[in-house]
Amino acid sequence: MGKRSHHDSIEQPSKKKSKSEKSEKPAKASKDKQGNGKETTADYSDASALSNIPQSEIDSFLTENVIKIADPSPDAPQFRPLLSFDHLPECDAGLYAQLKAFPAPTPIQSTTWPLLFAGRDVIGIAETGSGKTLGFGLPCLKKLIDSKSSKKPCQPRAVIISPTRELAMQIYDQLVKFGTHEKTRVTCIYGGVGKDEQRRALQKAAIVVATPGRLKDLQNDGSIDLGKVNYLVLDEADRMLDKGFEQDIKDIVKPMPVSRRQTVMFTATWPRSVRDLAATFMQTPVTVTIGGDPSADPRANTRIKQVVEVMDGREKEGRLVQLLSKSQRGHQSPEKVLVFCLYKKEAMRIENLIRNKGFKVAGIHGDLNQSDRFRNLDAFKKGNATILVATDVAARGLDIPNVKLVINVTFPLTVEDYVHRIGRTGRAGADGHAITMFTETDKALSGGLINVLKAAKQDVPESLLKFGTTVKKKQHDAYGAFFKDVDMDKTATKITFDD
Numbered sequence: 258m259g260k261r262s263h264h265d266s267i268e269q270p271s272k273k274k275s276k277s278e279k280s281e282k283p284a285k286a287s288k289d290k291q292g293n294g295k296e297t298t299a300d301y302s303d304a305s306a307l308s309n310i311p312q313s314e315i316d317s318f319l320t321e322n323v324i325k326i327a328d329p330s331p332d333a334p335q336f337r338p339l340l341s342f343d344h345l346p347e348c349d350a351g352l353y354a355q356l357k358a359f360p361a362p363t364p365i366q367s368t369t370w371p372l373l374f375a376g377r378d379v380i381g382i383a384e385t386g387s388g389k390t391l392g393f394g395l396p397c398l399k400k401l402i403d404s405k406s407s408k409k410p411c412q413p414r415a416v417i418i419s420p421t422r423e424l425a426m427q428i429y430d431q432l433v434k435f436g437t438h439e440k441t442r443v444t445c446i447y448g449g450v451g452k453d454e455q456r457r458a459l460q461k462a463a464i465v466v467a468t469p470g471r472l473k474d475l476q477n478d479g480s481i482d483l484g485k486v487n488y489l490v491l492d493e494a495d496r497m498l499d500k501g502f503e504q505d506i507k508d509i510v511k512p513m514p515v516s517r518r519q520t521v522m523f524t525a526t527w528p529r530s531v532r533d534l535a536a537t538f539m540q541t542p543v544t545v546t547i548g549g550d551p552s553a554d555p556r557a558n559t560r561i562k563q564v565v566e567v568m569d570g571r572e573k574e575g576r577l578v579q580l581l582s583k584s585q586r587g588h589q590s591p592e593k594v595l596v597f598c599l600y601k602k603e604a605m606r607i608e609n610l611i612r613n614k615g616f617k618v619a620g621i622h623g624d625l626n627q628s629d630r631f632r633n634l635d636a637f638k639k640g641n642a643t644i645l646v647a648t649d650v651a652a653r654g655l656d657i658p659n660v661k662l663v664i665n666v667t668f669p670l671t672v673e674d675y676v677h678r679i680g681r682t683g684r685a686g687a688d689g690h691a692i693t694m695f696t697e698t699d700k701a702l703s704g705g706l707i708n709v710l711k712a713a714k715q716d717v718p719e720s721l722l723k724f725g726t727t728v729k730k731k732q733h734d735a736y737g738a739f740f741k742d743v744d745m746d747k748t749a750t751k752i753t754f755d756d
């Protein structure tokens with residue numbers, strides 16, 4: 258059987274056979290145009306150990322992991338997913354040393370790595386906690402290590418943009434951990450702290466991880482020149498493309514050369530509302546989806562047990578204390594619990610309530626200064642505080658070990674945000690548990706929530722069904738950007754984005 262026939266099981270344009278299918282030669286991306294109008298310097302082909310694997314094994318891998326690869330370039334070379342770290346292309350500088358801690362690439366890594374090594378633009382959609390950071394991070398480091406680029410000051414080659422400061426730091430930490438030899442060439446810039454040290458670090462940075470506001474600031478005052486960027490990542494891409502960030506992203510991307518830039522977008526949720534805008538930043542991107550149809554409703558990680566409790570708003574605090582007592586006092590060591598609120602003022606009130614009940618609690622929201630935000634998150638990571646009360650600033654991307662339970666005290670503004678919030682538990686193959694308090698004021702989102710529950714084969718309570726199953730076409734232009742239209746806390750302040 259021809260080695261390319263695995264495309265039968267994945268979404269591909271049917272018009273023509275690719276060049277590699279016709280020749281039956283191993284697929285290879287080179288300095289040639291790739292059928293997508295882009296010049297790349299990538300040189301990638303399947304490793305011989307990978308080429309020798311029977312096609313049936315590749316097909317089983319794609320089917321079992323429900324992997325879809327949609328490539329709009331029929332003539333572009335196609336590659337096999339990497340089934341093992343042994344299938345990675347050669348690279349100097351011990352880039353792969355830290356991978357020994359893991360048994361194998363996760364499906365999103367297996368499938369997107371070859372495409373990224375080959376220089377393609379990629380949209381990667383996979384459940385929360387499935388290793389997307391290394392999915393875009395490892396090819397980024399490899400590109401840097403392989404390049405013989407000059408080390409001009411303040412002209413980074415790669416930019417990774419993240420919606421929050423904590424997530425930017427987490428991505429930075431991962432890159433430094435894997436790219437030990439390049440660590441001095443990676444830097445992280447975000448708002449809420451001084452600019453001078455960041456300007457100094459930019460002098461030798463080849464990879465910059467950043468939040469959009471501070472990156473734009475430093476770009477505007479001439480501290481950074483993005484004209485040589487050839488690898489751009491939007492992590493949490495749907496958030497980065499929503500109305501709250503759209504203009505910043507457009508401004509940041511403007512000086513980056515289109516023809517040589519590889520653009521990469523990763524997320525767990527990919528609503529229709531951002532897809533057209535995404536296309537304007539990319540050139541014939543390959544869309545890789547793990548675990549389901551990208552056009553369906555947002556999908557939660559199926560290892561998370563989701564429970565929705567419909568109640569009156571006045572019952573929430575009593576129920577919260579009850580749940581926390583069970584998780585903190587019924588065990589030898591208290592479980593780590595993440596409690597989500599919608600508003601900053603609400604988060605502060607709930608944090609005080611929990612503290613007054615004698616639990617070890619910390620908080621994270623936009624009204625805290627940055628050092629408090631980092632300190633409190635760290636206390637939770639280390640277990641010095643076993644409960645963290647957060648706004649949606651902690652909903653996306655944060656990889657906190659051993660969070661056993663997520664409690665949503667107030668439902669978020671979108672079902673996508675719900676999927677990200679509960680995704681703070683059940684990471685990297687672990688099981689998780691999420692309990693959501695749902696009131697009549699949230700009923701506009703009942704249809705979307707019901708679909709998320711059903712898709713993950715979770716129980717849907719009768720009391721939730723009563724609110725209706727209709728899904729509104731468009732919920733909000735910007736997740737978390739608006740004041741919720743509910744008079745539950747008059748002093749609550751709007752959730753703002755990070756700079």
Ligand SMILES: Nc1ncnc2c1ncn2[C@@H]1O[C@H](COP(=O)(O)OP(=O)(O)OP(=O)(O)O)[C@@H](O)[C@H]1O
Pocket residue numbers: 359360361362363366383384385386387388389390391524525653654655656680684685
């Ligand atoms: N190949 C692998 N095998 C096992 N664990 C892995 C592998 N790659 C990464 N991980 C671990 O999985 C955890 C989750 O990874 P990561 O934070 O990248 O998830 P994510 O998909 O970006 O999640 P989110 O959608 O919430 O941002 C991390 O602790 C990471 O170290």
